[in-house]
Amino acid sequence: MERNDPVKILGEIRMTNPDFSKDAFIENSKSDLINLYKYACNGNLKDIELSYSKQLIKKVTENPDLYRISKNFDVMNILYINLNDYKENTAKYIQLYVSVYFFDDVDNNIIKNDDIDKFWNDIWLVTYKREDNDEILKCSNCGATMEKDEENNLLKCEYCRTEKYFNFGTQDWILDDVEVVK
Numbered sequence: 001m002e003r004n005d006p007v008k009i010l011g012e013i014r015m016t017n018p019d020f021s022k023d024a025f026i027e028n029s030k031s032d033l034i035n036l037y038k039y040a041c042n043g044n045l046k047d048i049e050l051s052y053s054k055q056l057i058k059k060v061t062e063n064p065d066l067y068r069i070s071k072n073f074d075v076m077n078i079l080y081i082n083l084n085d086y087k088e089n090t091a092k093y094i095q096l097y098v099s100v101y102f103f104d105d106v107d108n109n110i111i112k113n114d115d116i117d118k119f120w121n122d123i124w125l126v127t128y129k130r131e132d133n134d135e136i137l138k139c140s141n142c143g144a145t146m147e148k149d150e151e152n153n154l155l156k157c158e159y160c161r162t163e164k165y166f167n168f169g170t171q172d173w174i175l176d177d178v179e180v181v182k
């Protein structure tokens with residue numbers, strides 16, 4: 001992927017979105033990445049589908065090894081994250097470069113200090129500006145309007161009890177792609 005000048009990128013984003021906060025955006029993207037792995041490792045990807053693109057959910061479901069999805073996943077430490085680029089000269093997409101340290105099983109790491117149990121990846125995150133928010137509050141199970149639980153980043157349906165992870169901090173942005181570099 002090409003890299004552009006981050007200062008120029010932020011200037012262009014703020015032309016269409018004056019309240020855009022780089023730090024808040026990075027923090028929210030970090031939560032989205034951590035939750036993607038947390039839910040994927042528990043096999044509950046459909047509970048988070050509102051904050052992620054369909055293509056990303058499909059890729060993670062079909063390629064668990066590529067994304068290092070494991071039942072024993074315990075901790076993800078994000079060492080470094082930066083807003084570097086956005087795609088196709090439009091603020092519709094924003095890319096972030098992330099360094100991540102995973103621990104599959106903390107107890108085993110301490111005892112064995114085994115490279116199998118911990119690993120480090122550099123990855124690209126691509127976030128996508130959502131065009132339309134109107135459909136989001138509709139329950140995918142029964143069609144009722146879901147209630148916002150902003151404290152827990154959840155949308156809840158009081159009729160059928162469906163719950164979905166939803167990142168209110170970046171509700172206009174969804175994680176569109178994750179590309180593992182190394």
Ligand SMILES: [Zn+2]
Pocket residue numbers: 139140141142143144157158159160161162
């Ligand atoms: Zn419902």
